[in-house]
Amino acid sequence: MATTMTDDAPELAFDEQPLLPAVAQDVDSGDVVMLAYVSETALEKSRETGLAHYYSRGREELWQKGETSGNVQHIEEIRIDCDGDAVLYRIQQDGGACHTGYKSCFHRTVDGEVVGERVFDPDDVYE
Numbered sequence: 001m002a003t004t005m006t007d008d009a010p011e012l013a014f015d016e017q018p019l020l021p022a023v024a025q026d027v028d029s030g031d032v033v034m035l036a037y038v039s040e041t042a043l044e045k046s047r048e049t050g051l052a053h054y055y056s057r058g059r060e061e062l063w064q065k066g067e068t069s070g071n072v073q074h075i076e077e078i079r080i081d082c083d084g085d086a087v088l089y090r091i092q093q094d095g096g097a098c099h100t101g102y103k104s105c106f107h108r109t110v111d112g113e114v115v116g117e118r119v120f121d122p123d124d125v126y127e
Contacts, residue, residue, distance in 0.1 A: 013085040014040045019055055022087040024065075024097060027076045033097035034105040036065075038087055043078075050075050052089050069125045071095035096120050 013020065019037040026033055036054040038046070042062055045053040052065040052073035066072030073091040080087055096119040098105040107116025 011084055012040075012043070012080060012087075013083065016085070019057065020085055020087055022054060022089055024052060024073055024089045024091050024093075026093055027090045028092070031104055032106060033091075033093055033103065043087065046075055046078065046089070052091060065097075066094060069095065069099070069120075071097065071120070073097070099126070101125075 019039055020043075022036050022038045023032055024034045024036070025031065037057060038053070039055040039062065042053040042055045045062065045064070049064075052075055054063055054065060055061070056063050064072070072094045073089065074094070075089055075091055077090040078087060079090065093103075096103045098107060098116075099122060100107075101118045101120045101122045102116045103119050104116050107118075108114055
């Protein structure tokens with residue numbers, strides 16, 4: 001995983017906001033599979049473990065993607081944008097990224113058409 005920070009590494013904007021948006025992108029297909037938020041701690045845990053960690057705004061807690069479902073995200077690379085206020089996780093996804101059972105959280109068009117693939121039954125996973 002290519003995430004080692006050096007003295008030349010750009011600063012992240014955590015001093016301006018406690019959470020940064022994090023896009024998860026399938027490293028093989030290039031598909032965006034989800035958007036979540038990271039705290040400094042979530043980003044550190046992701047770098048330490050090689051598994052995607054996020055911060056849940058709803059539950060107000062750190063969480064590892066797939067800890068309950070088994071649909072973990074293996075980080076291949078972490079990138080940041082030019083302003084240091086957004087993060088890109090380039091990942092290998094086990095199973096589906098979406099808690100509704102789809103491969104991607106972006107499985108519907110704005111008109112409601114389902115364009116994604118359901119890869120697991122959430123009722124079987126989140127009992």
